[in-house]
Amino acid sequence: MADTIAGTYRWSRAAYDRAVHAGVFGPDDRIELIDGEIVGMTPQGSRHAAAIIMAAKVIERAFGVGCHVRPQTPLAVGPDSEPEPDIAVVEGAPGDYLDAHPTTALLVVEVSDDSLRRDRTVKQQLYARYGIPEYWIVALPDDRLEVHREPATDGYRSIAIYHRGDNVAPLARPRAAVAAGDLLP
Numbered sequence: 376m377a378d379t380i381a382g383t384y385r386w387s388r389a390a391y392d393r394a395v396h397a398g399v400f401g402p403d404d405r406i407e408l409i410d411g412e413i414v415g416m417t418p419q420g421s422r423h424a425a426a427i428i429m430a431a432k433v434i435e436r437a438f439g440v441g442c443h444v445r446p447q448t449p450l451a452v453g454p455d456s457e458p459e460p461d462i463a464v465v466e467g468a469p470g471d472y473l474d475a476h477p478t479t480a481l482l483v484v485e486v487s488d489d490s491l492r493r494d495r496t497v498k499q500q501l502y503a504r505y506g507i508p509e510y511w512i513v514a515l516p517d518d519r520l521e522v523h524r525e526p527a528t529d530g531y532r533s534i535a536i537y538h539r540g541d542n543v544a545p546l547a548r549p550r551a552a553v554a555a556g557d558l559l560p
Contacts, residue, residue, distance in 0.1 A: 385411035388457050409501060411455040417489045426486045426513055426560045427461045433558060434462060434484065437544075437551035442481065443469055450483070451476040452505040458498065461486045461513075464547070479507065481547040486513040499523060503531045509546045513558050520555040 386394075391408045400406060405416040419427075427446060435444040445463045452458065457476065462484035465477040483502050485494040494512050502510045503526035510523040510531060519538050523531035524546065537543050539556035 383412070385455065386413060387411070387455055388451060388453070391457060407449075407459045408455065408457040409497060416459070420488065422515060422560055423486055423488050426515060426558070429560060430484055430486060430513055430558045431462050433553055434464060434482070434545075437548050437553050438464055438481070439548075439551075441466065442547075443467055443471070445469075445472075445477070445480075449476040450480060451478050452501065452507070456501055456505070458501065460484065460498075460502075464545075479505070482509045482511065482545050483507050484511045484513065486515065488515045491516055495521075500530050502526070504528055511558075515560070518559055520558055 386408055388408060391413070394400065405418065406413050407416060408414070431444050431446045438444065443465050445465060447459055447461055448463065449457045449459050450463050460483045462482075463477065463480040464482040465472070465480050485498055487494040491512070491514055499510060499512075503523070506526050508524065508526060512521040512523070514521055519536055520543065522535045522537060522543055523533070524535075525532035535543075537555035539559060541555045542552040543555060544550065544552045
């Protein structure tokens with residue numbers, strides 16, 4: 376009898392979307408598709424949830440009309456990835472995405488607590504590889520904002536650290552300074 380070698384099944388975004396649409400995953404399943412793998416997301420603590428809401432309001436004010444702030448919704452960034460960042464800022468209005476998830480964003484923000492290591496590595500490389508121009512990590516354990524810019528195939532070339540008292544302007548809105556402290560609970 377020959378040995379059978381079992382491998383890992385890699386999901387395409389199309390197959391993943393069909394499974395989601397067919398109800399294979401329930402509404403309470405906290406999962407996302409990253410590089411062909413279905414990955415579980417850690418449960419949110421109250422601090423993490425509050426930080427997402429605070430950051431979404433601050434970022435919405437900074438971007439204003441013509442952009443849509445999407446909290447915890449899919450971003451279809453490649454043929455085998457559909458992450459659900461804590462915040463994605465996309466051009467247009469919510470109605471522009473009735474038939475498909477956006478494929479890019481002006482800014483992606485992850486609020487990180489238990490997921491900090493993964494957000495600094497896996498997610499950072501994913502967003503850079505698909506050309507997201509700017510990626511912010513609200514690093515709760517470090518009480519700081521990490522701003523990643525200049526995407527390349529293996530990650531971002533520029534990383535700047537901001538603390539309470541510092542201001543940063545999104546690349547897409549250079550005149551809209553955001554206080555780092557307003558993003559940190």
